[in-house]
Amino acid sequence: SQQGEEDPQALSIQEGENATMNCSYKTSINNLQWYRQNSGRGLVHLILIRSNEREKHSGRLRVTLDTSKKSSSLLITASRAADTASYFCASQLSGSARQLTFGSGTQLTVLP
Amino acid sequence: DGGITQSPKYLFRKEGQNVTLSCEQNLNHDAMYWYRQDPGQGLRLIYYSQIVNDFQKGDIAEGYSVSREKKESFPLTVTSAQKNPTAFYLCATESGTGAYSNQPQHFGDGTRLSIL
Numbered sequence: 001s002q003q004g005e006e007d008p009q010a011l012s013i014q015e016g017e018n019a020t021m022n023c024s025y026k027t028s029i030n031n032l033q034w035y036r037q038n039s040g041r042g043l044v045h046l047i048l049i050r051s052n053e054r055e056k057h058s059g060r061l062r063v064t065l066d067t068s069k070k071s072s073s074l075l076i077t078a079s080r081a082a083d084t085a086s087y088f089c090a091s092q093l094s095g096s097a098r099q100l101t102f103g104s105g106t107q108l109t110v111l112p
Numbered sequence: 113d114g115g116i117t118q119s120p121k122y123l124f125r126k127e128g129q130n131v132t133l134s135c136e137q138n139l140n141h142d143a144m145y146w147y148r149q150d151p152g153q154g155l156r157l158i159y160y161s162q163i164v165n166d167f168q169k170g171d172i173a174e175g176y177s178v179s180r181e182k183k184e185s186f187p188l189t190v191t192s193a194q195k196n197p198t199a200f201y202l203c204a205t206e207s208g209t210g211a212y213s214n215q216p217q218h219f220g221d222g223t224r225l226s227i228l
Contacts, residue, residue: 031214042116042202042219043155050214088154090217098143098162098206098213099170102154 006089006103014111019076021106023089024069030092032065032072033100037086046074046087051094081112115139118203118220124228125190125197133188133223135203143206144186145217148172148199155202161186190225200224 035043090100147155157170175194208215
């Protein structure tokens with residue numbers, strides 16, 4: 001079964017606005033990763049945040065991790081039409097021998 | 113991802129037929145993974161291999177088989193025992209070593225399998 005649950009399932013915003021996606025997980029993790037998938041393509045890694053980290057930035061992306069709430073969020077600032085894609089969180093569970101458990105994803109549409 | 117090649121891009125399976133999906137990598141990564149993605153869903157792990165000549169079942173291994181004879185190659189066979197094989201199949205690699213890794217996975221562009 002999927003460990004990660006993502007919220008919202010779909011998000012539609014205007015270009016220039018910020019987009020926030022949330023991910024929850026159920027058991028302790030080694031790290032949590034965010035990936036992007038364009039339609040019909042493979043996944044592209046965005047950010048990895050370790051269990052002892054609380055926030056990480058990469059360009060217009062900001063990821064937070066709250067291990068007490070077992071949740072993470074991905075913020076995309078100043079969104080562009082090219083950001084339209086599905087976004088997935090994936091947790092590497094403690095003791096899981098490097099397996100990732102993926103959430104069901106958020107479909108982001110950025111309108112020009 | 114330029115370093116991981118999945119072929120074919122589209123594949124059709126007839127009733128009772130086994131089909132093999134190819135995954136080749138030139139990233140020199142030890143670990144390789146096969147995932148299945150159904151429409152509107154996340155990825156589910158089928159099999160993974162952390163080293164040549166060794167592989168482990170994932171969450172949905174029934175009806176699938178793999179081999180890892182070379183570091184560069186991790187083919188997936190969808191057998192006739194898999195009754196609902198229509199899905200998007202993704203291969204991934206990872207560079208980490210040891211029991212835990214803080215390395216991301218790198219993905220190929222997938223193979224879409226359909227039933228004839």
